[in-house]
Amino acid sequence: MVSAPRWLAALTTALGLPENKGQIMYQLASVDANGNPHVRTVGHRGFVEPEGSPNLPLLMSATDIRTPKVAQLLANSTVEIVWWLSGSMEQFRLSGVVRLVPPPEAQLPSPITKVSSLAIDKLDAQGFEWEKKRVEAYDGQPPFLRAGFARPPPGNIIESYDIGKSWPGAVPKFADAQNEEEKHAYERGLHSFALMYIEPVEVDWIQLKERPNRRTKFIRKGEDWAEYIAVP
Amino acid sequence: MVSAPRWLAALTTALGLPENKGQIMYQLASVDANGNPHVRTVGHRGFVEPEGSPNLPLLMSATDIRTPKVAQLLANSTVEIVWWLSGSMEQFRLSGVVRLVPPPEAQLPSPITKVSSLAIDKLDAQGFEWEKKRVEAYDGQPPFLRAGFARPPPGNIIESYDIGKSWPGAVPKFADAQNEEEKHAYERGLHSFALMYIEPVEVDWIQLKERPNRRTKFIRKGEDWAEYIAVP
Numbered sequence: 001m002v003s004a005p006r007w008l009a010a011l012t013t014a015l016g017l018p019e020n021k022g023q024i025m026y027q028l029a030s031v032d033a034n035g036n037p038h039v040r041t042v043g044h045r046g047f048v049e050p051e052g053s054p055n056l057p058l059l060m061s062a063t064d065i066r067t068p069k070v071a072q073l074l075a076n077s078t079v080e081i082v083w084w085l086s087g088s089m090e091q092f093r094l095s096g097v098v099r100l101v102p103p104p105e106a107q108l109p110s111p112i113t114k115v116s117s118l119a120i121d122k123l124d125a126q127g128f129e130w131e132k133k134r135v136e137a138y139d140g141q142p143p144f145l146r147a148g149f150a151r152p153p154p155g156n157i158i159e160s161y162d163i164g165k166s167w168p169g170a171v172p173k174f175a176d177a178q179n180e181e182e183k184h185a186y187e188r189g190l191h192s193f194a195l196m197y198i199e200p201v202e203v204d205w206i207q208l209k210e211r212p213n214r215r216t217k218f219i220r221k222g223e224d225w226a227e228y229i230a231v232p
Numbered sequence: 233m234v235s236a237p238r239w240l241a242a243l244t245t246a247l248g249l250p251e252n253k254g255q256i257m258y259q260l261a262s263v264d265a266n267g268n269p270h271v272r273t274v275g276h277r278g279f280v281e282p283e284g285s286p287n288l289p290l291l292m293s294a295t296d297i298r299t300p301k302v303a304q305l306l307a308n309s310t311v312e313i314v315w316w317l318s319g320s321m322e323q324f325r326l327s328g329v330v331r332l333v334p335p336p337e338a339q340l341p342s343p344i345t346k347v348s349s350l351a352i353d354k355l356d357a358q359g360f361e362w363e364k365k366r367v368e369a370y371d372g373q374p375p376f377l378r379a380g381f382a383r384p385p386p387g388n389i390i391e392s393y394d395i396g397k398s399w400p401g402a403v404p405k406f407a408d409a410q411n412e413e414e415k416h417a418y419e420r421g422l423h424s425f426a427l428m429y430i431e432p433v434e435v436d437w438i439q440l441k442e443r444p445n446r447r448t449k450f451i452r453k454g455e456d457w458a459e460y461i462a463v464p
Contacts, residue, residue, distance in 0.1 A: 027314050029261040029271035035308065037269050039261035041316045041323050076267065082259050084273045091273050148445075148464070155447075156463045164444030164464075212396030213380075215387075231388045232380070232396075 002055040005225040007203040007218045008047070011083070011092055019087025026083035028061070028198075030072040038072060044083075045137060048197060050122035055223055058119055059094070059198045062137060065102045066153040066192055071109035073100050079198060089208035094200035101130045101195040118223070119199045130195075138193045143170035149189035206232055234287040237457040239435040239450045240279070243315070243324055251319025258315035260293070260430075262304040270304060276315075277369060280429065282354035287455055290351050291326070291430045294369060297334045298385040298424055303341040305332050311430060321440035326432035333362045333427040350455065351431045362427075370425045375402035381421035438464055 014020055029039040045060045059081070063069060073079070077099075083092040099115045102108060114124075123130075138146065147168045152158075168185045177183040203218040213232040218225045246252055261271040277292045291313065295301060305311070309331075315324040331347045334340060346356075355362075370378065383399045384390075400417045409415045432452075439446040445464040450457045 023318075025316060025318070027259040027261075027271055027316070029259075029269035029312075031263055031267060031269045035263060035267050036310045036327075037261035037263045037271075037312050038327075039259055039269075039271050039312050039314045040325060041314060078268045080261075080269050080271050082271045082273060084257060084259070086254075086257070093272060095268075095270075152463045154463050155449075157449075157460050158463060159461070161442075161444070161446050161461055163461075164446070167444060169443060210393075211401065212393070212399060214393050214396070217387075217389075228389050229391070229393055231384045231386050231390060 002053060002223065004049075004054040004057065005203075005218060006227060007092070007205055007216070007225070008057050010090075010205055010216075014085050014088050014090050014092075017085075017088050020085045021087070023085050023087065026081050028069070028196075029080045029082070030069055031076050031078070032068070032072050033075055038069065040069065042196075045195075048123075050119055050128070051126055053119065053122055053223075055225065056119035056122065056199070059200070060137070061196050061198070062141075063100075063194050063196055064149055064154055064192045065106050065108065065194045067155065070100065070102070070194065073098055073196070074108060074110045074112060077115045081198060081200075091204075091206040091208070093204040094198070095202045096198055096200040099197040099199070101134050101197065103134070103191050103193065104131060106191065106194070117199045117201075118220075120197065123197075134193065134195050135190070137195055138190055139173050143172050146171040146173075146189050147185070149192045150185040204230075208232075234285060234455065236281075236286040236289065237435075237450060238459060239324070239437055239448070239457070240289050242322075242437055242448075244279075246317050246320050246322050246324075249317075249320050252317045253319070255317050255319065258313050260301070260428075261312045261314070262301055263308050263310070264300070264304050265307055270301065272301065274428075277427075280355075282351055282360070283358055285351065285354055285455075287457065288351035288354065288431070291432070292369070293428050293430070294373075295332075295426050295428055296381055296386055296424045297338050297340065297426045299387065302332065302334070302426065305330055305428070306340060306342045306344060309347045313430060313432075323436075323438040323440070325436040326430070327434045328430055328432040331429040331431070333366050333429065335366070335423050335425065336363060338423065338426070349431045349433075350452075352429065355429075366425065366427050367422070369427055370422055371405050375404050378403040378405075378421050379417070381424045382417040436462075440464075 024044045042061045081094045171185045201220045207214040215230045215232040217228045256276045309329045312327040403417045435450040447462045447464040449460045
């Protein structure tokens with residue numbers, strides 16, 4: 001009988017602490033074509049696991065296919081996340097690979113090569129409905145977040161901040177759209193919205209409120225997680 | 233007459249806001265010898281600038297020479313920082329190079345090649361006392377932080393969390409040491425303590441509390457900073 005890794009229990013516990021309320025942002029590091037590092041804050045959108053495999057959790061987040069990180073992830077799917085929970089003074093570092101789920105019709109900066117890894121392969125084998133989940137995630141977010149995907153390409157140079165006033169500040173779900181403009185904005189956003197499934201294979205957990213400080217490393221070996229205590 | 237870049241004023245303003253109180257941690261991304269990304273939380277230890285060059289600010293932070301990031305930075309000095317200020321919902325991403333200042337006697341994982349860049353070179357030319365600043369920074373930190381550098385090598389596997397109880401929880405300054413053990417701990421830490429001077433050449437500032445959201449990019453060109461408004 002497999003069970004969830006202890007790092008996931010620790011992370012879930014930390015996220016539930018009142019002193020960490022609202023800390024659902026983490027930093028995702030990737031590498032560009034020149035071999036240089038990049039890192040940005042992304043919002044956590046939940047955990048996923050293959051059916052019957054709580055030992056193989058993934059983290060889900062979203063991105064816009066027009067951002068530079070998409071080209072980076074297509075070229076090198078290895079990423080590292082750092083999640084600093086300032087309330088409880090805990091740091092989780094998770095390294096692994098990311099499966100990008102772009103809109104099926106998207107024109108990507110480079111051809112998509114399907115990332116293969118234990119949990120991702122299991123989801124594939126189980127007929128996980130990647131595209132359906134993508135649309136659900138797009139629909140499930142608040143209108144102001146959805147609006148972020150209906151703007152011109154992120155990073156494009158504009159003349160003034162005021163140009164942003166012509167973009168929708170909120171984009172309702174398709175069913176709630178009041179006019180053609182809102183329907184178009186909904187569709188436009190859906191064509192840019194991608195999910196990222198991050199499959200960690202190594203986790204480094206540091207607890208700085210503990211005296212003495214604690215550090216625990218988890219390394220996936222086959223389907224199991226080996227656990228080590230380390231010097232912080 | 234040169235002046236400080238507007239991103240530094242924005243960052244300093246953000247750091248001074250009551251809603252961002254205590255948010256002096258940022259995430260530093262680097263790349264390992266295999267070309268994979270790594271990222272961890274580090275503590276901000278202040279800004280530095282060459283004399284007469286407020287336009288060329290650097291960020292200072294500290295590390296232990298025995299951590300994997302030191303080998304990474306020696307092999308590839310290009311880094312990116314992300315500083316997420318949750319109170320004001322602002323993100324600053326700074327990319328640039330890092331000059332590592334290890335203890336002069338340190339045995340490093342690879343030979344140190346002096347990073348050359350505009351601000352770092354000016355500091356060199358002005359006779360900036362890198363080693364003196366390193367000792368000052370080591371002395372200037374609270375005893376519990378200094379203790380972190382007097383432990384066995386970070387990341388080493390240990391038998392149990394309790395082994396940490398044998399390490400000093402606080403290491404006073406040399407002048408305040410009460411006995412030989414504290415003096416040794418002070419010296420041990422000083423032999424592991426390194427400074428990192430990060431010289432940004434590009435900065436990406438996102439303001440998510442503004443409606444519409446704002447994004448501003450700053451790119452250093454020669455000694456000047458070009459500024460662009462961009463789609464968030």
